[in-house]
Structures are given as structure tokens and as C-alpha cells.
Amino acid sequence: MQRPTIKTIAQETGLSIATVSKALKHSPQVRPETRAIVIEAAERVGYELNMHGVQLRTGKTYQVAAIMTAPGPKQNEWEGVEYAQLLSGISWALEDSPYRVSLYAVRNFEESQAIIKQIVSLKKADGIIISGTRADDPRIRTMQAADFPFVTYGTSVHNAPHAYVDADNEQMIRVSMARLVERGHRRIALLNPLSDLSYGITRFESYRRALEVAGLPFDPALVAHGRLTPAFGRENVLTMSDLSNPPTAYICANEASALGAFSGFHERGLVHGRDAVINATDDLNVSQYFAPPITTYYLPISEPSSLLGAYILRRMEGEPPEALQTLLMPKLIERCDDRLTSKR
Amino acid sequence: MQRPTIKTIAQETGLSIATVSKALKHSPQVRPETRAIVIEAAERVGYELNMHGVQLRTGKTYQVAAIMTAPGPKQNEWEGVEYAQLLSGISWALEDSPYRVSLYAVRNFEESQAIIKQIVSLKKADGIIISGTRADDPRIRTMQAADFPFVTYGTSVHNAPHAYVDADNEQMIRVSMARLVERGHRRIALLNPLSDLSYGITRFESYRRALEVAGLPFDPALVAHGRLTPAFGRENVLTMSDLSNPPTAYICANEASALGAFSGFHERGLVHGRDAVINATDDLNVSQYFAPPITTYYLPISEPSSLLGAYILRRMEGEPPEALQTLLMPKLIERCDDRLTSKR
């Protein structure tokens, strides 16, 4: 029992394989009645398109490469956990298309660069989705130079525009800073991602501007850049709370570092709401389970992920990238008043 | 500038494409000198094997399907986050092979069943990796019936043996129960995964046996089955702590439910170490950042994930499944003494 091919249908209907092929893809060159016959026969024999034939003939792979930068296997840290939901969101967005998600796990930026060059030059996929963009990202230049469809999770500044999805980090920090200032905070710490990441820069710049607007001085001791692990959050709370003039609020870039910040509070005997508060950016809705629950800017990760999937499809169809750019504003969820109960 | 093929090399060397093909795959039918010439030419023209040709010819896909059961896009909960690390571990294990990880995100068990049937019957992959196994898992029967290579993350009881990797849940619960009993606990709650999951059953049975060994009564009110979200942990602490005879220890099946349990403690004003303690199974090393840090049975997820990758490769090579079965014992990390400071 061989798997049926278009040849099977051709024999079944007495037509040629060319006509069968055209009928199945709704070519206008074949009469509706003929098409009906073909479709009927296809269903009867249980025909399913064999992608390998298509791929060889057309050169298309029907694969979307998702590049996932995760820490090395030795390094077990709570980092990059949101990738799971990101990937399923993308996968679902491609569900009704012939495309599949092909996963490329890389350890660092250099590896992702190498993988992307390979995918582009060897056409191992029809489209690429990357995250962790830098302001001037060489991977983006590679893909643009080859006119290769791609979407980034995160913005960048390039001469040629590209498709992207991102949280609106500028607005988020601006709103968040204004809110804290309004609640009496004068020393606000920023726990930021690595400074070469595009959104790290955006957040930092927005932070500085917010300070200026509020007429507050900038103190470099209140800003940390690093990999957003719990360890990072913890260590920075430990050092910053030892300052002669410690911060009364910490803005954490994700929930992992916020959890670590709590751990630092516990170590130092700091009480959330009395000595200082923690705000976070959250995409897994986990900070509602912190003790106490904290105020977060919540962007359900399903939103950007399904957009990423939709955008890569449209890019592969040839749609210009200008129309495929979205900044999503996270929703403020106030779980704390965030005013300090006793002035330090 | 076309991409070079074996035809290019054939012209370059004056040999036939058949000889070139054989030379490149180290067939003994070709003289070493001839092979050297071929290899040299291949490198000179920058030849790379075109997978589409071999896929069509051989019928192999060089894809490993990873089935990932994640909650629907609407449902943003901290669940399944360990998939990210699981997937990268698998991806890295396949790195030096020609195989790639193809991702299939499904919403529930039924969907995963349908997808697997499709992959098997349409040969959309050469191997499958699944998780969330049930004691008697219809997906496993599907794959076994078709003699399709697969590895499961989680055990099952089937007449025919299959390749699997899992944590040693039986031992883990046994050790963990004995340790708590030794520290004076008489009312121990079990926050368990859904009862149709194989490891849920294993854990539950081990729990009951441990109670018997310790001479303690079984109280159904101290056992909960459910999706291991923070909400699950929280709600069960809330209801169980309201019992007239509440538990003094909670064994949580993962770190998400442990976090939720802490949230429940906070809500009820319970103090960890005084009123009750929480133990957890951890694979992301995150419970060290809880306040206070708790005792966990830690299995770095990189271990099972790289085994999964290695095993699926060996299964696809035809190795019998009996040799590809591993139970990993998590490491006990005591971050608390777990004796209650004041008898309730």
C-alpha cells in the first residue's frame, strides 16, 4: 500500500499529472468541472501533498526558523522561561498555514549570528524570527542584505525598516516613573537588561528623560545592567540597599529579577511597602503570587507571539515590512499603592 | 551564481554524479584517491548537501517532532515554563546530527494525539518526543503500532517497552516523606499533578506507601491533583490550612505550585518554618530565591533534556528501546531544617 501521489489521481481520473497538479492548486487553467473530478478522486484515495517533492521543485522549505537564545546547558537559571509561551504562540499562529516552526537553540549572540548566516545562505528556512535585538544588529543587516523575510521581537535602529513586535518600553518606563515620583519616590533604581540590547537602551533613555522631567538627579549607582536572572535582582538589591542613600523603589525588567529582588529584601530584612517597593514588567502573570503581590506592567506574552507568527507569514508573502511594526503597551496592574508607609 | 550540486563536482572532476555521491558518503565502492579528489573539489566549490534532494529520494525528513503541550493562548499562567530549557537541551543534543527540532504546540491531550497520528501516518518527522505521559497512553500505542521511533519524558506501563527519561518520582517521594516524618511531621500534604498523568500516579502511590511505612493514616483531604500552576498551589494551601487539623508540610510537585503555596501562606499569615513548611521538586533552581529559600529535590532540566535528544537519535538509528530507559534521581538541597520551631 503505497501512499497516493498525483500520479495515482492521474490514473484514477484519466487526466495528466500536470492537470491534476494545477487543479489541486486552483489554477485558472483548468475547468471547474475537471477540478471537481480531481478533488473528488483526491479525497477518495486519501491523497496528501508530499512536501518533499514541492520543496525540491520550488526550493521553498515551508519552515520558519525560530532562533532561541538560551543559556548554556550547565547554567540552570530561571532565564528565558517566557520562550515556551513565545514559541507556542508562534506555532499556533502558523497552524493553518503549511509552515512549521523549526527550532534553533543558540547559546549566545555570536552563535545566533552564525546560524542566521547559514539559514540565509543555504535557504534552510523561508523566514526567521529572532529576539534580543541590538540597536545596530548585524543579524538584521545580514537578512536585509539577502532580502530574507524576518521579524524581530524587539526594535532596532536601521536605515532600512523591518518588521518587528515589541513592548512599548519607552512609554512603560515613562508612565512607571511618573507614577512612582507622584507617590513620593525620589530614589528609583532601574534593574535593566544588558546594555547592548535595544530595549535596554530604550528603557535607560526613557529613565533618564523621566528623571529630567521630574527634576531629579541621575545617579549611576541606581542603574544596573545584566542578564535578567533572579541572581541579578538579588545582588543588586543587596548592594543598592547598602548605599548611604538607598533607593525606595526598584523597577525590574522582568519577573525573574523581581523574584530575586524579593530574595534580596528578605536577606536584608527589608519590608516591601515600608522600606522600598518593587515594580516589574511581567509577561507570565506571576507577580500576583509574590508575597506581597506587586504592581506590574503586564503584557500577556500571547499577544506579541501571535503577532510574530502573523507577521512572518505576511512577510513571506512579500508584504512590505513598514506595515508590520507594532509596539504593544503593557497594562498597568496596581497591586500595591506603592507609597511608603513610613518615611525612611 | 547557482548553488553547487554534486553535478558541479562531477563536471569539475570528470567523474559521474554517482561516484561523487558515493565518495561523499564514504562508500567503500570508491577508491581512496578518487574520494580525495572529490572531497577537494567539493571544498573548492563550496558544496553543501541539499537536503530536499535526499529527502525526496530517501523519504527521510531529518526532523524530530517535539510535541509541546502548553495552555491555550488566552490562559496566561506560569505553566510549562520549563519547556524552554527542555527544548534547547534537545536542540543542542541534535546539534551535530543532520536532524532539526520541529515544534508542534498543542493545547491538550486530544490535540497531541491527533498530531501524532498525522506525523506518523504522513511521515512528517523521523522521530517524536512527547511529555506528559499517561499510565496507559494511547499515543504510545499509536507510535508502537507503526514502529515509529519515539522517546517520552515520563514513564508509562505498556506491554511493549519504550524509550523514556524521567525523574525517579517513586524514590523522590519516598525519601522526601521519610525525611519529613523524621523531622516530626505527621500531617503531610501532597500537591500532585493531574491524576491521569503517569508521574502523578507514581507519586501518589509512593506517598501512600510512605504513610504506611511510617504508620500514619491516609487522609484524602491532604492530597490535591491539578494543573501545576501557582493558582493551584495557592488555593490548596488556603483550603488545607483551614482544616481543623491542617498539614505541617506541603510537598509541591514543581516550583510554580510552590510559589503559589507561598502566596497562600502570605494570605493566611502563615510563617514558613513556624506553622508549616514547603518542599518542592525543582528543575530551574528557582526556589533558592524564595523567601525563605526552601528545601527542594533539584533535577537540572538540562540532564533529562539532553538525554531525550540522545535517545531519540539512537532510536532512529534502530537501537532497541530497552537500553534507552533512564530514571534520574534529583539531588536533595536542604535549604531549611524543616523542623517546626514551635509545635502548633
Added chain:
DNA sequence: ACAACGAAGTTAAACGTTTTTATCGTCCAT
């Protein structure tokens, strides 16, 4: 009435491999 045309199919080539079968020397035993 006839060239030109268009609609609807067919033929055949092509994509890049692998693999079965055929060819051609060379060497050895008889």
C-alpha cells in the same frame, strides 16, 4: 472559407539526490 486566437489539456523537463544495474578493464586460474 480561412487565418488567428483562446481555452483546456498534455508532454516533457527539471529540481538534487540515492541506488540498482550495466560497463569496462585488469588480474588470475586454468
Added chain:
DNA sequence: ATGGACGATAAAAACGTTTAACTTCGTTGT
């Protein structure tokens, strides 16, 4: 010298699809 065996390479077919080029036939305009 002749036949057979063997080692190394070549020729050709095949995997399933798409598509350019061609055929056929009925219709249309002059």
C-alpha cells in the same frame, strides 16, 4: 590463450512535484 571474477566507475532510473512549451480543438473576425 581463454574464461571468469573482481574492482572501480558510469549510466540510468527513481522519488513527487511544478511549469514552460506544446498540442488540440472549437470559436471568432474578416
